[in-house]
Amino acid sequence: MTVPESVETHARNWDLRHEDFNDPDLLYDVYAEMRQSCPIAHTDRPFLADTPDGAWVATRYADCYRIAQDWQHFSNNPIPDTVEHVAGDLVVMMDPPRQQKLRKVLNPYFSPARMKALRPQIAAETDLLIDEFIESGSGDLAQVAWRQPGIVLFRYVLGMPTDDVSVCFDLTDTALNGATEQARMTAWGELYAHLHDTVAARAGRAPRDDMIDVLLNARIDGEKLPFTDVVSNAMLLVQAGLETTASAMSFAFHHLATHPADRDRLTAEPELLPRAVEELIRYAGSIHGLHRTVIEDVELSGHTFRPGETVVVNFASANRDENVFPDADRCILDRRENRHLGFGAGVHRCLGSNLARLEFQVAVERVLTRIPDYTLAPGRPATFHGNSITRGYRAIPVVFTPGPTSGA
Template sequence: MSRRSAEEHAANWDLRHEDFNDNDFLYDVYSVMRRSAPFAHTDTPFLSATPGGAWVAVRYEDCYRILQDWQHFSSNPTPEASEQLAGDLVITLDPPRQQKFRKVLNPYFSPARMKALRPQIRDETDRLIDGFIEAGSGDLADVAWRQPGIVFFKYVLGMPIEDVPLCVELTDTALNGDTEEARMAAWGGLYQHLHDGITERSAQPPRDDMIDVLLSAEIDGDKLPFGDVVANAMLLVQAGLETTASAMSFAFHYLATKPEERDRLIAEPDILGRAVEELIRFGGSIHGIPRTVAKEVELNGQTFCPGESVIVNYASANRDGSVFTDADQCILDRRENRHLGFGAGVHRCLGSNLARLELQVGLEQVLARLPDFRLDPDRAPHFHGSSVTRGFRSVPVLFSPAERSAA
């Protein structure tokens, strides 16, 4: 079957379309969308149940303004989408309740608390690398997909790391499953698994972890309903696993195909922090966050009416050439980089400090211990596109065998 043109896709964007397993082509479509009009439209929204489809913000400035303007572009879902939610989620709330909720959670994702996790994240990453380092070949997607889950479950959420593979599988299917039935069944399975685990935890002595925080949290003097505790734990699992894993898998693949860039990061470790930000911008693991129009508003010549759905496309915004010089190039030491990889405004990513640290440590350890890693010519990498989160499920590599760590 022949592929549709970029112009055809731009006229009615559907991220789940099979053509978008080609990531470069997707960005060609975004380029057409940005040139054509400030806002695109889609009749096939995957992030909104609005019968009339959804508007899509694709330019940086428009995306930024929408994310900042919660009074007009609310995080509250449409009535149709609300029916699919499992509870009152911090990501679907607006101030002032949203700010009160964030105030409870923010201390557990502070820069200082996350920095203190660096040794544990390094040890967990090394254990994963140890699983294949002596063989001279392995799959870096195993590191990308397992490290964030182990760190989050063991050191933040406070649940057994044995749960990680199942929760990764359920989260992945819930976001990226081939059918709506499969996606909804996975959401239900993830909710039930966490419900059972949190029920068991609620009968145990308190611990200093996120489950304990949610169980004891009070908003306006009232404890969270148990269903909201489970729903927000599920949200944190999804946010803490899928997006970071996708970004890390993309970073590993990019460096495995660009030996000069890999070698530069080894030779210039001081630019690694900027490189992490650039890989987040360039890789684009998140392609759409929904907002609901709360009050009529005009933005960049477009009038939005109450009840309409607007999808904020982070990935397209991060390739906007009016904001980023050479936007379609990955410049590892890029200095001006106000990317939207973690969003903006009151709903800016709660776990951004943890995600950055996991990415940085993951890259540090792979570069230090597998300095000559490159793609295995006999095994093709597997990219999973056609969804709101996009990344590599397999990054097979070859390298010089080395000893396991002493840890």
């Protein structure tokens, strides 16, 4: 086993793919050091961009918030003078005004009221996953965390067969976490091809009230979206809606298994759930760094950014900033002031946050209702996957008092 590098060494050149970050706590120690000693840090190895000069990394809440708000200086487009990308324009890589026009088309589909109406279906889907192991008194809660968001997204939002979930999941996982750049690029290509075929198969079919139809029928300035944009944005939804929610949920299940006082409190006071979910997202569920490209000279916290430079906005670090969140390294289920950046801020604030919150709340509620005394299974360790922009548990073996299936 190799000896981990020191917190200071990591902070000087933060590399999210580093194997040391499979230790769930080390990364947050590194962020604390970065916020303290070098709030606009530099990395040679930004996670999602292959920029030869590396990237700046913003780690304090105030800086991350300001960058997320200031799209005029910090563009989401990695090549800002390019109008169209080869594989289509993604909402997350556009800037206003076009980005806002596309959001206007997409936002209504994810409205709180529309998502709330899905609650019974989400509860039933979650119950079916728990049914698979509830009678035996032991199971793996990572299976609930990693499968429920995919089933809900594909069946009720995208209108895609749930058989596709595991294919898309594996491709997304390889695209983000594959061992080599080649493996990652190949997986992106295959995911695109899969979504391309799915969208193409809709041609001439009767309309269905799902997100792929919303994209196919979307009009911006009176014009339909190019086909490549429809495919790319469908792919973005797959990618943005699976690993994010799954890893956040897995962290929550693990936290409750290892903090029985929190588990029992949430079971006894389910009305705390909405606030607890926000806190769990602040504490552990957020994305560890999305990119912006500097458009023109701009100063922030005494640092001048130059045009063309890449800046990583580290929402996860911002969410542990003591200047904003007292006792930031503690998960406080009923935290009141909680303007976390787990879903980002500004024009790109998460499109799917209402869905993610609902999936998360329902999952925790169903697990605590049906197996309230669950704890980690002795001798079968939970497995943590830590070197990715989203981090979570891939296995959470648990034991509990057996119960009946839901009969769903």
